[in-house]
Structures are given as C-alpha cells and as structure tokens.
Amino acid sequence: MLTTRPxxxxxxxxxxxxxxxxxxxxxxxxxxxxxxxxxxTPIFEHTELFERGVGETTDIVQKEMYTFLDRGGRSxxxxxxxxxxxxxAYLENKLYAGPQPVKLYYTGPMFRYDRPQAGRYRQFNQFGVEVLGSHDPALDAEVIAMAMDFYGRLGLKNLNLLINSVGCPRCRPVLREKLQDFFRARVDRLCSHCRGRLERNPLRILxxxxxxxxxxxxxxxxxLDYLCPDCEAHFQAVLKQLEKLGVAFTVDRSLVRGxxxxxxxxxxxxxxxIGAQNSIGGxxxxxxxxxxxxxPDIPGIGFALGLERVLLTMEQQGIVIPRPPKLDVFLATADEAAxxxxxxxxxxxxxxxxAVDMDYxxxxxxxQMKYAGKLGVGLVVILGSDELERGVVTLRDMSAGSQxxxxxxxxxxxxxxxxxxxxSGEGKYGS
Known part of the structure; x- marks a missing residue:
C-alpha cells in the first residue's frame, strides 16, 4: 500500500x-x-567492500545485506x-598520508534485512567512531571509555561492559583448529549456515x-586459551588502562562479535x-x-552504537530529554488590517x-490564542489596528496569564x- 511504510x-x-x-x-x-x-560516507557502496571487509561467512553478508544490481550491472x-x-574513504582520500592516528566519527542510517523487534529495525541509525593508525592499548581503553561516557552523559544506568580478545592472525589458526575439532563432534546439532562455516571460519559459529x-x-x-604472548600482553594492558579510568568491565571469554x-x-x-537482544553497542x-x-598494514579500532536502542533504553529507564521551545513567540492578529x-x-x-509563526x-x-496554547508557545504578540497606529503591540505571557x-x-x-x-523551565520529552 502507498500509505504503509516498509x-x-x-x-x-x-x-x-x-x-x-x-x-x-x-x-x-x-x-x-x-x-x-x-x-x-555514501549510503551505498560496491558489494565487494562488505564481502571482503565484513566477511563472507558472517550473518550480515550471508543473510542480511540489501544488495542489488544498478543500471550498469554493478552489484x-x-x-x-x-x-x-x-x-x-580513508584509503581513497589518502588520509593515511597525513598526521596519524586519524580519529573519525559518523552518524546515519544502516540497513540490514533482519527480524524487526524492540529497538531493532531494517533501517536503523548508528553513532560510530573509528581510529586508524595506532595499536596503543591506551587507545583501546579511550575508545571504550568514550562509548561509556556517551551513555553516562545521557543518564543511562545498569550497563554491562563485556570485553574479550579474539587474538590475531598468528594465534587464530590454533583456535581455528581447536574449534573445528570441537564442532565436528557436534556437526549434526548445527544449522545449515554453521555447517558451511565449520571448515571456512568456525569462529563465526560462536x-x-x-x-x-x-x-x-x-x-x-x-x-583467551590460545592467545600469543603479544596478544596476551596487549589485552592485559587494555584491562589495566580501563581500571585506571575507573571503567568497570567483565571479561567474557565467549564474546566474538559479528x-x-x-x-x-x-x-x-x-x-x-529492552528485549531479547540486549546489546546497545559494541x-x-x-x-x-x-x-x-x-x-597498507595500518591498525584500527572503533565502535558502533545503535541509536534506536539508546532511545528505547532511555524510555525504559524513565529518562527525560530536554525539549527546546518550538517557537519563541506567536503573532496573533485582531483584525484584517493587522x-x-x-x-x-x-x-x-x-x-x-x-522563531516566530502566525495564523494562516x-x-x-x-x-488563534487557543492554537498558540496547543503549540506550547510561552509568548503571544497580539497585533491590532489600534496598536499599529500607536506603534505598539500587546505581549501576552501565556503561562502567567498577564499581558x-x-x-x-x-x-x-x-x-x-x-x-x-x-x-531553566524548558519542557521535557517524556521517555
């Protein structure tokens, strides 16, 4: 139907x-x-970017992407x-040639063909940051602390920060082999997608x-059972920096991200x-x-936070959002000349x-006065022929009832x- 949104x-x-x-x-x-x-960045990209970057064995690429051929036959x-x-964008615009690290942030819509549920949509909005050009564990801690700071500024409570290390290309092969051995004995209990992942990328099964x-x-x-010495040292340094910043966390050995x-x-x-899916960012x-x-071989780190999930959490926790007045003043006219x-x-x-409006x-x-009241306007200017001749207007304070x-x-x-x-008396949006 033309009157129903997708x-x-x-x-x-x-x-x-x-x-x-x-x-x-x-x-x-x-x-x-x-x-x-x-x-x-653009809302659409060449499909290969996500297949190579996000990973062909991920749920996102296998099940959730909105992919189509354009008029030129490009995916x-x-x-x-x-x-x-x-x-x-960092590569195409040669940002790596400038001062490093490069610290970037973005907000905007993303798209995944997922099952809609509380706070989760097929078109949803994210706030994300990316830092490119440094492997310093202090930067990992800063990025995590920044995410928690954002939630703190909004007044969110009862948050749980889960953290893990998923290793690197040097230690990941050992984990891969161990996971394959583990899941081969349970292959009949896996879904069809995970059976295909078993040989290509068993970590995705988790x-x-x-x-x-x-x-x-x-x-x-x-x-964590198979980290190489460098990965183990990096992980411990991150945890130590978080402790110094006073950021509480829980080490979750099963966390792999998607x-x-x-x-x-x-x-x-x-x-x-906030529903069965209780993650609000990561x-x-x-x-x-x-x-x-x-x-080039340049390190990076970042996060992405779902803004619909943030608003849902604020609503669940009874947090009100400051509301600026829609108008500073409404102009009401008493006669045709005015x-x-x-x-x-x-x-x-x-x-x-x-910010001013009038009756049309x-x-x-x-x-007009009733309409101004419905708009929540604090001040109404009343203009009539008599006022015009004398170069004055009547200014009515709607909350005080005086003019x-x-x-x-x-x-x-x-x-x-x-x-x-x-x-200081601005309204609030109930959440």
Missing part, C-alpha cells in the same frame, strides 16, 4: 525528531572533546555497517543467533529490559582491515534570530529577555 522502518515525526536532535548534539560535543572529526549494497566504508548453535557452542574452546575483521580487543555493551580492534581493503501587516513583522523578527487559516483572535503593551521597536529584545528568564 516493514522494519519507522517515521520520525515532529515531537520525536527533537529527541534525535538532542542525541546528535550530545554526540557532536562528545566527539569534539575527544578530538574526533566527522566523516560522511551495489546499502551499507549494513559503517567501518568498512570509513576505511574505504556468533550464530540460532538457539541450537548456541547450545552446541557451550564449553567450546575460547580465544564481523570477521576484529582482532585483539572486542567489546559489547548490554543493558537489561566494537573492537580491526588491525587487518585496511590491508584487506587494499591499503493581518495585512503581520507577515512583514513575522519576517522581521525571524531576521533578528527569533483566518482564525478568530480567540481561536502588557510595549513599543514595537522593543519587541525582539523583550522576547529574548523572556526566553532568558524561562530557559
């Missing part, structure tokens, strides 16, 4: 979109304070995640969402009470991804930096002064 998508309407704007304001300030610069995919696209595979994977060998590019540090942030290190995408002058005055006030339906003065006449040339200043007096 399943797994949502309309963000006035009254809701302001919540998103608030999140974006917090994100931009946070990233500025941590020294990150914004990057904006194109709506981005299912942000890291691969950022790495592509990330399967099928309950039968989760059961089969209990007591499977873990990466993307093939992870090396060393992997982490996930969960919260109870990330990790991906030291081989730049090279896999055709560039209406003829109203638009000029409204435009003049807008040019002075005020020919309502009576009484109806007074002021000279027309003082109107903008009076509205600003009223806003300063009431800024």
């Amino acid at each position: 399943r797994g998508t949502s309309d963000i309407l006035p009254g809701e979109v302001e919540k998103w704007q608030y999140l974006e304001q917090v994100i931009h300030r946070l990233c500025r304070e941590y020294g990150y610069s914004e990057i904006r 194109i995919t709506l981005r299912p995640e942000g890291t691969a696209a950022v790495v592509r 990330d399967c969402k099928e309950e039968r595979c989760r059961e089969a994977g209990k007591d499977a060998p873990t990466s 993307l093939d590019y992870y090396t060393n540090t992997a982490f996930e942030i969960t919260v109870q009470g 990330g990790g290190r991906y030291n081989g991804l730049v090279k896999e995408c055709g560039g 209406r003829d002058r109203a638009l000029v005055l409204v435009q003049r006030l807008r040019q002075e930096g005020l 339906l020919g309502r009576s003065l009484k109806s 007074r006449e002021i000279p027309l040339d003082r109107l903008a200043g009076e509205v600003r002064q009223h806003g300063l007096k009431h800024v």
Whole structure:
C-alpha cells in the first residue's frame, strides 16, 4: 500500500525528531572533546567492500545485506555497517598520508534485512567512531571509555561492559583448529549456515543467533586459551588502562562479535529490559582491515552504537530529554488590517534570530490564542489596528496569564529577555 511504510522502518515525526536532535548534539560535543572529526560516507557502496571487509561467512553478508544490481550491472549494497566504508574513504582520500592516528566519527542510517523487534529495525541509525593508525592499548581503553561516557552523559544506568580478545592472525589458526575439532563432534546439532562455516571460519559459529548453535557452542574452546604472548600482553594492558579510568568491565571469554575483521580487543555493551537482544553497542580492534581493503598494514579500532536502542533504553529507564521551545513567540492578529501587516513583522523578527509563526487559516483572535496554547508557545504578540497606529503591540505571557503593551521597536529584545528568564523551565520529552 502507498500509505504503509516498509516493514522494519519507522517515521520520525515532529515531537520525536527533537529527541534525535538532542542525541546528535550530545554526540557532536562528545566527539569534539575527544578530538574526533566527522566523516560522511555514501549510503551505498560496491558489494565487494562488505564481502571482503565484513566477511563472507558472517550473518550480515550471508543473510542480511540489501544488495542489488544498478543500471550498469554493478552489484551495489546499502551499507549494513559503517567501518568498512570509513576505511574505504580513508584509503581513497589518502588520509593515511597525513598526521596519524586519524580519529573519525559518523552518524546515519544502516540497513540490514533482519527480524524487526524492540529497538531493532531494517533501517536503523548508528553513532560510530573509528581510529586508524595506532595499536596503543591506551587507545583501546579511550575508545571504550568514550562509548561509556556517551551513555553516562545521557543518564543511562545498569550497563554491562563485556570485553574479550579474539587474538590475531598468528594465534587464530590454533583456535581455528581447536574449534573445528570441537564442532565436528557436534556437526549434526548445527544449522545449515554453521555447517558451511565449520571448515571456512568456525569462529563465526560462536556468533550464530540460532538457539541450537548456541547450545552446541557451550564449553567450546575460547580465544583467551590460545592467545600469543603479544596478544596476551596487549589485552592485559587494555584491562589495566580501563581500571585506571575507573571503567568497570567483565571479561567474557565467549564474546566474538559479528564481523570477521576484529582482532585483539572486542567489546559489547548490554543493558537489561529492552528485549531479547540486549546489546546497545559494541566494537573492537580491526588491525587487518585496511590491508584487506587494499591499503597498507595500518591498525584500527572503533565502535558502533545503535541509536534506536539508546532511545528505547532511555524510555525504559524513565529518562527525560530536554525539549527546546518550538517557537519563541506567536503573532496573533485582531483584525484584517493587522493581518495585512503581520507577515512583514513575522519576517522581521525571524531576521533578528527569533522563531516566530502566525495564523494562516483566518482564525478568530480567540481561536488563534487557543492554537498558540496547543503549540506550547510561552509568548503571544497580539497585533491590532489600534496598536499599529500607536506603534505598539500587546505581549501576552501565556503561562502567567498577564499581558502588557510595549513599543514595537522593543519587541525582539523583550522576547529574548523572556526566553532568558524561562530557559531553566524548558519542557521535557517524556521517555
């Protein structure tokens, strides 16, 4: 139907979109304070980028990508995640030739053909950061602390930070062999996708969402059992830095994350009470991804946080979001002569930096006042023929129920002064 949105998508309407704007304001300030610069990549990329970067054996590539042929016969995919696209931009625009490390952040829509559920959509929005050019464990700790800081600034509580090390190409082969031995004895308990992964990438079996595979994977060998000395030292250094920063964590030996590019540090942030899928964000290190995408051997680390999940968690926890007033003032006209002058005055006030609106339906003065009340406007300017002749307007304070006449040339200043007096009393969006 033309009047029904596609399943797994949502309309963000006035009254809701302001919540998103608030999140974006917090994100931009946070990233500025941590020294990150914004990057904006295309919403679609060549399919090969995700097949090579995310991994052919991942659920994302095998089951969830929106892939199509364009008119030129090229395979194109709506981005299912942000890291691969950022790495592509880093290489294509030769950002590796400048000062390192490069610290980038992004917000925007991603697309996965997944089963819609609470806080999870097929078009969803992420806030992510990527740092390219350093293998310092302190950077791992900073990235994780930054994610937790974001949630803290929003007032979220009862968060669990889970962390693990998934090793590197030197120690991963040993784990691969151990996992293959383990799952070969349980192959009849695996889903069809995981049977195919057994020889190609058995680590992906640990990330399967099928309950039968989760059961089969209990007591499977873990990466921490087979870390090489360098990976073990890096992991312990990350944990030590997190302790110094006062960031609480739990080591989760079974955590692998859902993307093939992870090396060393992997982490996930969960919260109870938002449905079966309780993860609200995560990330990790991906030291081989730049090279896999055709560039030099440059390390990287980042995270991606689902913003729908963030808003759902805020709602569950009863956190209210500051709501700026929609308008500074509404202009109500008492007669036809005043209406003829109203638009000029409204435009003049807008040019002075005020948010102003007026009636466009020919309502009576009484109806205009009711309409202004429904908009939640604190001030109404009442303009009539008599006021026009005397060069004054009536300024009504809707919350106090009082009004007074002021000279027309003082109107903008009076509205600003009223806003300063009431800024601490701005409304809230119930969450």
